[in-house]
Amino acid sequence: MKAPMNRRVFVLGYGAATPLGATFDLTFENAVAGKAGFRRITRCEVKTLSNVVGEIPDWDPVASGMFEKKEAHNWNAAFVLLTVAVCREALAHAGLVMEPDIGRRTACLIGSALNGMDAFRIASEKYANAGPLRVSPYLLPNLCGNMPASKAGIDLGFTGPLFSPQGACASGNHAIGMGARMIRDGDVDVVLAGGVDTPLVPEIIQGFANMGATIKVTPEDRAYDDPGQASRPFSCDRKGMVLSEGCGVLVLAAEEVVKAHGLKPRAEVAGVGWTSDAFHFTSPNVETIVRAMHQAIEDAQIAPQDIQYINAHGTSTFKGDLSEADCLRQVFGHHLGQIPVSSNKSQIGHTLGAAAAIEAALSIEGMQMGMVLPTINHCPTPDFDDLDVVPDTFRAHPHSFLLSNAYGFGGTNCCIVFKGV
Structure with a gap:
């Protein structure tokens, strides 16, 4: 194996969709304003006091104009198209155009803890209620951990390595760390690195509740009338996390790419x-x-x-x-x-x-x-x-x-x- 090139790695831009907003700019603006993105769940019905969650507001792949109705129907694991949208935003934020020469040297590492569990739930319901032939032929691709990165590659035109670092709730940092090492060593020049999860389905919500990980909002709790107060890290009355959906992607690049394309770095992975x-x-x-x-x-x-x-x-x-x-x-x-x-x-x-x-x-x-x-x-x-x-x-x-x-x-x-x- 050839020796590593020991290149410096910079963050050029990023995209995000969170309970504070469907874009990074909205998310950051609302974070600075001190807002919280929590409400009682609307995605589905649950029978638990752990019913305060973080939903991405105003996210609809079809209504957004980004995807056709048929594509959204086939790719019904929400983490797939959500990642494509956030990767588009991240590249635009970075000011990097995915030209063929760049695309061949671009990797995509998108981690996830739960992958396409929502697609599996849809298939299970169809199997039980409409018969086995109603299970989507897209089910297995929708369950693959690498599929968000793969769909982003098809959409954006990069052909470097892609995979899903499976580090549970540390997956996003694993993607950034691995991507930085790949650039440092000279394997690639650019990496889209991040993570995604869309866990708001009844079984997942109930599972977190039953293990005591998420807050149970009782009438005497301060979040009962104001769900925005449900998550309170390092506080005297913390009672558990708030389960949320979201996606975040950072664009990492070698110093040579930054200089060659006249781009402005935002930070260095040190x-x-x-x-x-x-x-x-x-x-x-x-x-x-x-x-x-x-x-x-x-x-x-x-x-x-x-x-x-x-x-x-x-x-x-x-x-x-x-x-x-x-x-x-x-x-x-x-x-x-x-x-x-x-x-x-x-x-x-x-x-x-x-x-x-x-x-x-x-x-x-x-x-x-x-x-x-x-x-x-x-x-x-x-x-x-x-x-x-x-x-x-x-x-x-x-x-x-x-x-x-x-x-x-x-x-x-x-x-x-x-x-x-």
Whole structure:
């Protein structure tokens, strides 16, 4: 094998669809405004108190004019066409035209935790109610984890490697990390890297509720009359995450591409750290998470005190937030109180495999603007007195290095350091 080229890797642009908006610009605008994208579910009927979710507003592949009705009917796993739309937005945001020479050297890595479960549900209902011949011939492609990236390739015309990093809720960061390494080593010049999940079907919602992962909104809860308050990471009354749908894609490129095409980078991928827990399928292992953060910081060739903002995994679960805070204390020590730490999940909920990519994009945009986004719905508690969680409103905060953390079921951890440019 030839030696790696050790090229620098830059973020050129990004796209997103979240409960705060069907585009990145809408998402960021509403995040800065301190809004939350939660409501009682309209996608389907559920029989659980975990009925507050994050739905992408105004997203309809046909009504948007992006796709024909027949195509939307055939590709009924929502994560497929959603990814195509977000990849289009990301490339436009980057200012990169997918010409043939670029296309041959472009990869697409789109991670997902659950893949096309909604398509499987539709097929199961048709099998039971209309007979086996009514099962769509598109069912199996709709279930493939690589299909969102594949459809994006067909739509946009790139022919480099494509696959789906399956890192559960850390999938988006795994895609960014792997894509950056592929560019660094010279395998490709451009990577569309991110994640997507559309988990709002009754069985998935009920499954999360039964395992105690999502908030059950009872009449005495403050989110009962205001669903926007359901996700409250690092707060005294946190009761579980809010399940959401979403997609986030970053355009990564080698320094040579940036210069050759006169493009403006938004950040540099400075360091990647990844580990696994070998501990429990849902409970975190502090030791290995700490090691992932240290790896990312060391890979960036900086010290922990050089990190000036931390985008926390921050799920709003009781044990998860406690464990993450303990990890941060071990990595940053007495310096932790000087670093803003916020969780975008307070505003967009947990988008599973999409979360890390969306959060990376939001963090980079904030870094460019000299600000950090808030942790809304915050209620102080002694458990986190030593953390500056940027409560309730965004804050002006010029910074050059940020750490974005992501952890997933099965004990998979991926942390990335981004550097301002």
